[in-house]
Amino acid sequence: MSIGKQHKEAKAKIDRSRAYPIEEAVALVKDAAYAKFDETVEVSIRLGVDPRKADQMVRGAVVLPNGLGKTVRVLVFAKGEKALEARDAGADYVGADDLVEKIQGGWFDFDTAIATPDMMGTVGKIGRLLGPRGLMPNPKVGTVTFEVGRAVSEAKSGKVEYRVEKAGIVHAPVGKASFEVEKLQENVVSLLDALIKAKPATSKGTYLKKICITSTMGPGVVVDIPSLQALVK
Structure with missing residues (x-):
């Protein structure tokens, strides 16, 4: 048919x-x-x-x-203890400048991006790449936060x-x-x-x-x- x-x-x-x-x-x-x-x-x-x-x-x-009903791939911009917290919560990708370089090279294999507030200066470098795709972390929707463990869990659960x-x-x-x-x-x-x-x-x-x-x-x-x-x- x-x-x-x-x-x-x-x-x-x-x-x-x-x-x-x-x-x-x-x-x-x-x-x-x-x-x-x-x-x-x-x-x-x-x-x-x-x-x-x-x-x-x-x-x-x-x-x-x-x-x-789908697997959500979560990327987190964080360093130190917050990076460990993100990994423990099940984040698929965790990093800082290394991830920024990867994204500048045209990589976008993730569905949601989360960042700790202290990382927003670094993330701002790729705002023009993330923004049009709806991937820019934003405090209004809870994706700019120091509570990265909770943010990752929420993103993964729908x-x-x-x-x-x-x-x-x-x-x-x-x-x-x-x-x-x-x-x-x-x-x-x-x-x-x-x-x-x-x-x-x-x-x-x-x-x-x-x-x-x-x-x-x-x-x-x-x-x-x-x-x-x-x-x-």
Whole structure:
């Protein structure tokens, strides 16, 4: 069966004119995932903010209760005891100037970068390389810290960084299509809880405007916001 035909059949399972309760939406996304690989499930949330205003920037990170279903390769810029702490916590790469040189040479075989505050002068040399790839350590999301052991553990267990884009939308992965409905739902609720807590005080009117959930290849499913909000503690 062609990809086009599979996508058509997947779309036919979803009523585009309605918003689904989260449990039903997740079940539909799982059912509509047709790729031969384990598709990533992603949530897109349109927020009632103006990201062009500094006081309305929504950014942060959340550790999903059920992880992301993938192996996260963690790099840590640290020296001395903090380097040992990072290795003990399971960091894949630990170093300082040696890692900076490697990255300057075009190496990017890692998913998350963490740095101790005293290393940021060194890391700043490769900011223009890490920044566009979303790999630059940042204190706002907990990746610039002296608590490197905890930061490594969180990254390995499914920590997701989120940042509102110019259009006011946040995109974030919440697991794999192979996850049980309940586990995906719990991850979505955790993400939403974090976004609600991160609401800027200057944001007026409706904060959560639209929520859509989809898999890598599958069609999007619109989520009923009140039913999802009711699950947030």
